[in-house]
Amino acid sequence: MSVLVGEDTRLCVSGITGREGTFHAMNNRRYGTQVVAGVTPGKSGEDVEGVPVFDTFHDAVVQTGANTAMIFVPPRFAADSILEAEDAGVELIVAITEGIPAHDELRVYNHLKRGSSRLVGPNCPGILSPGKANVGIIPATFFSPGNVGVVSRSGTLTYQIGSELAQNGFGNSSIVGIGGDPVPGSSFIDILELFEADSETELIVLSGEIGGDAEERAAEYIAEHVTKPVVAYIAGFTAPPGKTMGHAGAIVSGSEGTAVAKAEALESKGVRVGRTPTEVAEIAAEVLGA
Amino acid sequence: MDLLEYQGKHLFAKHGVAVPEGRPAKTVEEAVDAAQEVGYPCVVKAQVLVGGRGKAGGIKVANDRDEVEEHARAILGMDLKGFTVHEVYVEKASEIDEEYYAAFVFDRSAKMTMAMLSKMGGMDVEAITDEDPEAMRMLHVDPLLGFQDFQGRRLAFEAGIAADVIRPVAAIMARLYETFVAEDAMLVEVNPLLVTKSREVVALDAKMTVDASALYRHPEMAEFRTEEGADPQESMARERGLTYVALDGNIGILGNGAGLVMSTLDVVAQAGGRPANFLDAGGGAKAEAITQAVEVILSNESVTAVLFNIFGGITRCDEVATGLIEAFDQIKPDVPFVVRLDGTNDKEGRALLAEANLPNVHAESTMLGAAQKVVELAG
Numbered sequence: 001m002s003v004l005v006g007e008d009t010r011l012c013v014s015g016i017t018g019r020e021g022t023f024h025a026m027n028n029r030r031y032g033t034q035v036v037a038g039v040t041p042g043k044s045g046e047d048v049e050g051v052p053v054f055d056t057f058h059d060a061v062v063q064t065g066a067n068t069a070m071i072f073v074p075p076r077f078a079a080d081s082i083l084e085a086e087d088a089g090v091e092l093i094v095a096i097t098e099g100i101p102a103h104d105e106l107r108v109y110n111h112l113k114r115g116s117s118r119l120v121g122p123n124c125p126g127i128l129s130p131g132k133a134n135v136g137i138i139p140a141t142f143f144s145p146g147n148v149g150v151v152s153r154s155g156t157l158t159y160q161i162g163s164e165l166a167q168n169g170f171g172n173s174s175i176v177g178i179g180g181d182p183v184p185g186s187s188f189i190d191i192l193e194l195f196e197a198d199s200e201t202e203l204i205v206l207s208g209e210i211g212g213d214a215e216e217r218a219a220e221y222i223a224e225h226v227t228k229p230v231v232a233y234i235a236g237f238t239a240p241p242g243k244t245m246g247h248a249g250a251i252v253s254g255s256e257g258t259a260v261a262k263a264e265a266l267e268s269k270g271v272r273v274g275r276t277p278t279e280v281a282e283i284a285a286e287v288l289g290a
Numbered sequence: 291m292d293l294l295e296y297q298g299k300h301l302f303a304k305h306g307v308a309v310p311e312g313r314p315a316k317t318v319e320e321a322v323d324a325a326q327e328v329g330y331p332c333v334v335k336a337q338v339l340v341g342g343r344g345k346a347g348g349i350k351v352a353n354d355r356d357e358v359e360e361h362a363r364a365i366l367g368m369d370l371k372g373f374t375v376h377e378v379y380v381e382k383a384s385e386i387d388e389e390y391y392a393a394f395v396f397d398r399s400a401k402m403t404m405a406m407l408s409k410m411g412g413m414d415v416e417a418i419t420d421e422d423p424e425a426m427r428m429l430h431v432d433p434l435l436g437f438q439d440f441q442g443r444r445l446a447f448e449a450g451i452a453a454d455v456i457r458p459v460a461a462i463m464a465r466l467y468e469t470f471v472a473e474d475a476m477l478v479e480v481n482p483l484l485v486t487k488s489r490e491v492v493a494l495d496a497k498m499t500v501d502a503s504a505l506y507r508h509p510e511m512a513e514f515r516t517e518e519g520a521d522p523q524e525s526m527a528r529e530r531g532l533t534y535v536a537l538d539g540n541i542g543i544l545g546n547g548a549g550l551v552m553s554t555l556d557v558v559a560q561a562g563g564r565p566a567n568f569l570d571a572g573g574g575a576k577a578e579a580i581t582q583a584v585e586v587i588l589s590n591e592s593v594t595a596v597l598f599n600i601f602g603g604i605t606r607c608d609e610v611a612t613g614l615i616e617a618f619d620q621i622k623p624d625v626p627f628v629v630r631l632d633g634t635n636d637k638e639g640r641a642l643l644a645e646a647n648l649p650n651v652h653a654e655s656t657m658l659g660a661a662q663k664v665v666e667l668a669g
Contacts, residue, residue: 020574020604076506098573101504102396103474106433109401125603137573139603139634154549155573159601159633160657180548182398182476209549212398235552238559239535239568259556276557278658 002129002174003194004092005068009133012037012060014081015072016048024137031134036064057088070135071095078122079104086117094135095121105183112185119185125155125177138175146171148284149195151188152207153180157235161207164281173200188218196226203229203288205280208262210236215262223269229287232266232273233280234259291502294337296379297514298496305469307462308492312381321362322355324380330354331383334361338373346370351383384494388452389482391418392463394470402430403470405437405463407445411482437467458491474504523567523590530582532569539564541668542587542596546571546605554599557657563665566593574604580613581620588623595668598629599657607631607639615646626650626667630660
């Protein structure tokens with residue numbers, strides 16, 4: 001098993017005819033992902049190295065049975081593309097695009113939560129289930145199949161932690177990048193729930209960073225609902241207090257969002273927090289007795 | 291991006307939020323002219339992105355031309371909590387009867403907008419909730435429905451707003467929400483929201499933060515960019531499209547991806563070093579961006595050593611190496627560099643560096659090892 005993407009994934013790429021879209025769609029296909037379609041308005045009938053292109057997500061879904069979408073279009077078109085995929089009935093939408101306006105994300109999130117489609121991202125590196133499927137931009141060569149599930153807000157930091165785990169002999173069930181935007185479609189909690197239910201996953205690594213209260217919420221959830229061991233990492237202990245949304249923002253979220261506050265919240269619920277990516281891998285090795 | 295008071299008020303007025311008449315001014319002469327237009331008494335207000343301007347002497351009432359001149363002369367160029375005042379706002383004085391507080395906040399946690407109203411305005415928002423937690427009334431707005439009339443009324447009644455201004459306050463809340471959405475704001479805060487002696491409701495202050503990702507649909511905001519208090523390296527990096535935050539140490543840091551760069555700062559600090567900056571070269575950085583990044587890092591004279599920590603995903607390590615070699619060619623740095631390249635095309639990148647044989651560049655294979663090495667070299 002793995003979570004979200006695997007052998008059953010039938011991927012449709014929005015923005016497949018763009019330079020980056022083509023590059024990563026082909027990369028994902030070489031890895032073994034079934035890339036069944038692409039969407040670029042006005043380019044139906046064309047193909048990208050054998051992958052048929054459609055004008056709309058609706059056509060792509062009807063004609064190819066696509067069940068997963070990868071969004072690779074520029075920020076100003078991305079919210080629309082996500083909503084189109086949802087309207088066409090795509091179950092899982094992975095949005096790689098960085099720089100989508102926060103208010104667009106807010107509308108998309110609140111619309112999707114009323115339906116049955118799941119959004120991962122935006123501004124995320126995607127999802128990799130080693131040996132099965134890769135949807136996104138995670139450099140797959142560093143990862144092998146195994147029993148550690150990884151969920152992370154950051155892209156490159158995920159690769160760092162993954163490579164440290166690999167050096168300790170661990171592979172991964174799935175690696176899920178949820179993205180660092182103000183309104184992520186899926187939260188730590190959503191992914192923790194999937195890993196908890198996944199038979200292959202024996203340990204979960206949660207990689208967070210400063211800002212917001214997603215880690216604090218995850219800590220509460222872990223205490224109540226997760227039986228598998230969780231090892232956490234928080235980036236940003238030495239980061240200066242960034243531009244916040246003013247004092248009103250702090251009052252609303254009820255959290256300072258600092259790395260110390262997040263690490264304390266997790267540790268108070270029994271989650272061990274590694275102070276460096278290296279230490280995360282060492283704790284994982286200790287817990288799993290490798 | 292934070293806006294100055296008068297910029298926020300300009301957007302308020304555009305969406306029908308009542309504000310006192312005013313004019314911005316950059317010189318004493320402009321301030322005097324502005325006062326002639328708005329009339330006396332007027333208020334000369336320092337335009338800086340910091341709170342508590344009044345107590346710090348940045349807001350003064352003027353009853354005639356001489357006083358405007360005197361106040362503008364005193365305020366323009368003054369240091370206000372570390373910010374130099376380059377602009378004042380000359381505003382018609384208001385007769386204050388009551389001071390309320392109103393705000394709309396992008397609530398990341400609930401993934402909705404939070405509407406806030408209190409009858410205890412004119413003080414810090416923390417002071418309001420400290421004094422009486424019940425005094426701040428809050429409710430969430432469904433972004434798909436928008437702010438409803440009943441929500442404005444409910445907030446106003448629950449906050450204990452004076453009976454005669456319940457409807458005007460609810461109406462101004464609706465206009466503020468319109469501003470919040472239409473201008474892609476992350477925060478709209480009015481403190482105080484004023485009831486004048488003639489019982490009119492006006493926004494006496496404006497604090498707005500707008501979403502930098504949405505600037506493409508607000509061309510007029512391009513003029514709002516302010517360099518007040520900005521660090522020279524930060525402005526230089528912004529012009530080059532790099533994300534840079536100045537820190538107070540001596541080790542220059544470059545990485546790809548915000549999370550990895552933050553993690554790098556932490557690991558360097560744990561190894562006993564003090565980072566001079568946060569610099570995220572971004573995903574897929576090309577050689578040219580790397581060369582420019584080196585330029586920005588080295589323009590800070592405190593830097594005694596530099597650490598490159600790259601884990602290539604869409605960023606290719608050979609591009610990074612090419613950029614670094616180019617930077618050495620152009621700038622000829624005189625401080626040591628520690629370079630750790632891992633991920634996409636790492637072998638090619640390391641080979642390029644080995645071949646170039648740059649002076650005082652040390653290759654390390656792990657993040658931890660690279661951090662320890664750079665701390666040792668930085669002294």
